[in-house]
Amino acid sequence: xxxxxxxDPRGCYPSMPGVDTWDESRDADNYAGPWPVVxxxxxxxxxxxxxxxxxxxxxxGDRGNIYVRHGKEPGVYLYSHWGGHDMPSELREVLKRGDxxxxxxxxxxxIFCALVGNRDWDKTDGYGISATPGDNEHALLVVDTEAxxxxxxxxxxxSAPDGDGLSFADYCKLSDAALExxxxxx
Numbered sequence: 348x349x350x351x352x353x354x355d356p357r358g359c360y361p362s363m364p365g366v367d368t369w370d371e372s373r374d375a376d377n378y379a380g381p382w383p384v385v386x387x388x389x390x391x392x393x394x395x396x397x398x399x400x401x402x403x404x405x406x407x408g409d410r411g412n413i414y415v416r417h418g419k420e421p422g423v424y425l426y427s428h429w430g431g432h433d434m435p436s437e438l439r440e441v442l443k444r445g446d447x448x449x450x451x452x453x454x455x456x457x458i459f460c461a462l463v464g465n466r467d468w469d470k471t472d473g474y475g476i477s478a479t480p481g482d483n484e485h486a487l488l489v490v491d492t493e494a495x496x497x498x499x500x501x502x503x504x505x506s507a508p509d510g511d512g513l514s515f516a517d518y519c520k521l522s523d524a525a526l527e528x529x530x531x532x533x
Contacts, residue, residue: 349365350366350378352385367382409428410428410431411427412426412427414480415490424476426474435488438497441461449493449495
């Protein structure tokens, strides 16, 4: 006998002999044994292939912008028509990598590539790069590569973001709940 955890009840495991199935209705987080386990947790949003995951917030009309600048130099807006709600966590993942954090040109490209992921490179809508902001449903994230800080401000913003923001390191340490509070705190 084995236990199959986090399974789809429409999949192959329910019809297999010798398998104790744990789908969402049984809450696999509560499995305490005694059988060996085959687990299929919902890994889309957390795996190395998360850019292929179609999360609920990846919906047309969930618009968001990230503004990347180097000190007082003019910056650029990165626009998503699909995943505005996920932009704070996407930004956190990019900053955690630690690549080119003091280089506005490269960091802007790295952030944009993370937002688009492996989807929509051949399409002409959904994402944009501009000197002016696109539509927006969320507070604006401002990334300052010179100050090494992330700010959140009203949209559209003036020349200075509100408050002191967070250092890149502190932004990366935010839990999901704290990140959501920070990104809505304009």
